[in-house]
Amino acid sequence: MIFAIEEINNSTELLPGIRLGYRIYDSCASVPVAVHVAFQLSNGQDPVFNKSSNCSQTGMVVAVVGDSGSTTSITLSRIIGPFNIPLVSHFATCACLSDKQQYPTFFRTIPSDQFQADALAKLVNHFGWTWIGAVRSDSDYGNYGMASFLAAAQREGICVEYSVSFYRTDSRSKIQRVADVIRRSTAIVVVAFTASGDMRVLLEELAREPPPPRQWIGSEGWITDPNFLRYSVCAGAIGVAIQQSVIPGLRDFLLDLPPTKVAASSVLKEFWEDAFNCSLGKGVVSFSDLQRRNCDGTEDIKTLKNPYTDTSQLRISNMVYKAVYAIAHAIHNAVCQETNLTTSCDKNTRLAYKQVVTKLQKVNFSRNGYPVSFDANGDPVAFYELVNWQKSESGVIELVTVGYYDASLPKGQEFHINRNISWVEGGTQVPVSVCSQSCPLGTRKVLEKGKPICCYDCISCPEGEISNTTDSPDCFPCPSELWPNAQRDACFPKPVEFLSYDEVLAIILAAFSVSGACLAIITAAIFFHHRTTPIVRANNSELSFLLLFSLTLCFLCSLTFIGAPSDWSCMLRHTAFGVTFVLCISCVLGKTVVVLMAFKATLPGSNVMKWFGPPQQRMTVVFFTFIQIIICTVWLLLSPPYPMKNLSTYKEKIILECALGSAVGFWAVLGYIGLLAVFCFVLAVLARKLPDNFNEAKLITFSMLIFCAVWLTFIPAYVSSPGKFTVAVEIFAILASSFGLILSIFAPKCFIILLQPEKNCKKFLIIKN
Numbered sequence: 001m002i003f004a005i006e007e008i009n010n011s012t013e014l015l016p017g018i019r020l021g022y023r024i025y026d027s028c029a030s031v032p033v034a035v036h037v038a039f040q041l042s043n044g045q046d047p048v049f050n051k052s053s054n055c056s057q058t059g060m061v062v063a064v065v066g067d068s069g070s071t072t073s074i075t076l077s078r079i080i081g082p083f084n085i086p087l088v089s090h091f092a093t094c095a096c097l098s099d100k101q102q103y104p105t106f107f108r109t110i111p112s113d114q115f116q117a118d119a120l121a122k123l124v125n126h127f128g129w130t131w132i133g134a135v136r137s138d139s140d141y142g143n144y145g146m147a148s149f150l151a152a153a154q155r156e157g158i159c160v161e162y163s164v165s166f167y168r169t170d171s172r173s174k175i176q177r178v179a180d181v182i183r184r185s186t187a188i189v190v191v192a193f194t195a196s197g198d199m200r201v202l203l204e205e206l207a208r209e210p211p212p213p214r215q216w217i218g219s220e221g222w223i224t225d226p227n228f229l230r231y232s233v234c235a236g237a238i239g240v241a242i243q244q245s246v247i248p249g250l251r252d253f254l255l256d257l258p259p260t261k262v263a264a265s266s267v268l269k270e271f272w273e274d275a276f277n278c279s280l281g282k283g284v285v286s287f288s289d290l291q292r293r294n295c296d297g298t299e300d301i302k303t304l305k306n307p308y309t310d311t312s313q314l315r316i317s318n319m320v321y322k323a324v325y326a327i328a329h330a331i332h333n334a335v336c337q338e339t340n341l342t343t344s345c346d347k348n349t350r351l352a353y354k355q356v357v358t359k360l361q362k363v364n365f366s367r368n369g370y371p372v373s374f375d376a377n378g379d380p381v382a383f384y385e386l387v388n389w390q391k392s393e394s395g396v397i398e399l400v401t402v403g404y405y406d407a408s409l410p411k412g413q414e415f416h417i418n419r420n421i422s423w424v425e426g427g428t429q430v431p432v433s434v435c436s437q438s439c440p441l442g443t444r445k446v447l448e449k450g451k452p453i454c455c456y457d458c459i460s461c462p463e464g465e466i467s468n469t470t471d472s473p474d475c476f477p478c479p480s481e482l483w484p485n486a487q488r489d490a491c492f493p494k495p496v497e498f499l500s501y502d503e504v505l506a507i508i509l510a511a512f513s514v515s516g517a518c519l520a521i522i523t524a525a526i527f528f529h530h531r532t533t534p535i536v537r538a539n540n541s542e543l544s545f546l547l548l549f550s551l552t553l554c555f556l557c558s559l560t561f562i563g564a565p566s567d568w569s570c571m572l573r574h575t576a577f578g579v580t581f582v583l584c585i586s587c588v589l590g591k592t593v594v595v596l597m598a599f600k601a602t603l604p605g606s607n608v609m610k611w612f613g614p615p616q617q618r619m620t621v622v623f624f625t626f627i628q629i630i631i632c633t634v635w636l637l638l639s640p641p642y643p644m645k646n647l648s649t650y651k652e653k654i655i656l657e658c659a660l661g662s663a664v665g666f667w668a669v670l671g672y673i674g675l676l677a678v679f680c681f682v683l684a685v686l687a688r689k690l691p692d693n694f695n696e697a698k699l700i701t702f703s704m705l706i707f708c709a710v711w712l713t714f715i716p717a718y719v720s721s722p723g724k725f726t727v728a729v730e731i732f733a734i735l736a737s738s739f740g741l742i743l744s745i746f747a748p749k750c751f752i753i754l755l756q757p758e759k760n761c762k763k764f765l766i767i768k769n
Contacts (some may be wrong), residue, residue, distance in 0.1 A: 038079035070094035090319035115382030118146035159454030247316035330359035441489035516555035570658035635665030706740030
């Protein structure tokens with residue numbers, strides 16, 4: 001501060017002709033002392049330490065630089081604020097001081113803790129830490145700062161395992177309890193929002209019984225304190241710090257310390273005696289002075305190696321420097337005028353405090369390349385360096401700048417890290433600090449009861465759902481035609497299932513179908529070759545050939561049920577099946593009626609056969625078949641069968657099948673077949689006792705019994721069979737009933753024709769009768 005004031009007083013551009021003076025007060029970081037100082041400032045009483053005597057106007061306090069602490073700054077601002085005395089702090093960071101309703105004359109050259117809290121929260125989130133511990137000073141700085149950090153951390157999705165506070169004057173038992181919380185915690189990362197004096201007490205306690213490795217995240221209040229670099233428990237610490245600065249000429253000013261200047265200041269006298277361990281022997285002599293040698297004048301401050309002579313880490317010092325220049329610019333703008341490239345200042349102007357406050361709000365300049373300005377809340381633009389405690393090759397912990405945080409940059413671009421970071425225990429990998437490990441793909445998070453949102457279990461996604469991101473809060477169902485893979489992290493097309501010719505079951509059914517058709521053709525060939533024999537002629541050869549033809553179609557129509565359903569195959573398979581089976585049953589019905597009519601014709605005076613000769617038999621077959629054709633035609637016109645993807649039977653696959661279109665049409669076709677089959681069965685039962693030369697009725701009865709039994713069992717099997725097995729059941733019913741008809745009706749005749757030809761004669765039939 002003194003250096004800046006002397007620079008200004010020697011300047012020809014800033015306040016030319018006007019000299020600034022100063023008074024120095026010590027608040028001792030104590031609220032009662034700060035109250036006393038505030039009243040001294042207001043009353044113009046003499047300072048505690050030092051004052052200059054070269055002011056342009058004596059006794060005129062224009063502005064105050066300070067205080068270092070937030071709590072004491074709050075006290076000062078509340079007392080001197082009503083008098084409109086501006087207070088420009090270099091180190092009071094509490095976000096509460098941005099409230100212009102309560103602190104209208106407060107300004108600061110250091111950023112508000114609100115920006116620091118946001119920077120720390122973004123820093124923690126940047127490295128993926130979601131489970132942290134929090135330690136704070138039990139002061140306005142720590143409490144307000146930690147409150148801002150916790151709010152920012154919550155916005156970033158960070159959970160806090162514990163948040164404890166302490167103060168340097170607390171009992172050792174309380175400091176021990178805070179240290180034990182850190183030792184026992186599961187959080188690897190500890191965010192410390194503390195003042196330097198408080199942090200020293202905590203580190204000394206932790207050093208007695210070092211905790212497990214902890215990654216410390218520090219606020220600017222302590223992270224750059226060189227006295228802490230000796231604590232190994234903080235090796236690898238990272239935090240935000242005030243920008244490292246260069247103040248030209250400051251080191252030479254500090255080293256220009258003649259004995260006369262030292263003797264004139266109680267502060268410099270105490271410093272000199274402590275630095276050289278000697279006594280100047282003036283003033284009150286303390287007991288410690290008696291233990292020291294007298295200073296002999298050979299002491300050279302240039303040989304000292306201590307924080308006073310080290311200007312390589314000027315951070316807070318530059319905040320003081322900027323505060324003094326901000327006040328000087330405000331005074332300059334109030335009393336000076338620019339005319340014809342010259343500056344004239346009125347020495348006799350008596351400034352009102354309000355003028356200085358108004359001008360401070362508008363200052364905007366740069367000094368040594370560092371901009372100085374205030375926003376509406378009296379805060380500067382926030383700019384922090386990211387500093388890291390790194391162990392050098394010699395084993396000494398050093399403070400290294402690894403990046404920066406600039407709040408003026410667009411959102412998401414504030415952080416910039418340009419150097420490697422040394423982590424806890426000298427590690428090169430970012431430490432992991434989470435309550436629960438990340439949930440992998442295919443799982444979702446389920447919060448643990450009574451714990452923060454960062455503590456959760458990972459549960460596999462339920463059937464049919466996936467999660468394709470880590471730490472997914474929910475699983476999502478796949479679209480209807482997709483199904484999850486085994487890991488349940490992606491959806492893939494469901495396999496499409498239908499009765500394909502590639503399957504063993506389809507091959508077997510097709511083989512039986514073709515075999516049945518061949519059997520019907522062979523039977524027809526045998527009957528055609530022996531068409532003149534009595535057994536063929538006696539059993540109505542025309543209807544027999546028509547029956548064999550319809551059975552061939554019945555066998556072959558089952559092939560339409562195999563393969564991928566299409567519009568044409570769906571319409572063809574049901575209608576072809578319905579028509580061919582009605583044709584088949586109509587032929588059997590015709591043969592049954594012929595047997596009955598033939599018996600009636602043998603009775604005396606009967607003339608029945610002329611009413612049921614071959615033309616009438618053909619018309620009967622055509623009539624019954626035509627009714628089925630009409631039913632099928634109406635079905636196809638109104639609501640035909642169509643291919644569809646069945647997504648409900650199986651969740652994990654698609655069944656490609658033929659939808660009935662109209663269930664009424666389908667069951668009408670089956671019902672009509674069943675009606676004819678029952679009618680034929682009843683007639684065959686009535687004709688089974690006729691003479692043996694008309695014994696075909698017994699065969700028809702047995703065939704109809706098989707037919708009806710097959711189709712009665714088909715209905716429940718068809719309804720209950722899933723997927724492609726529905727089609728297989730239908731094919732099986734067609735083949736079973738067709739084989740039942742051909743074997744029951746034609747096998748005995750073929751046996752006689754081929755193996756017992758001696759029985760295939762009219763004489764045998766007559767004798768038999």
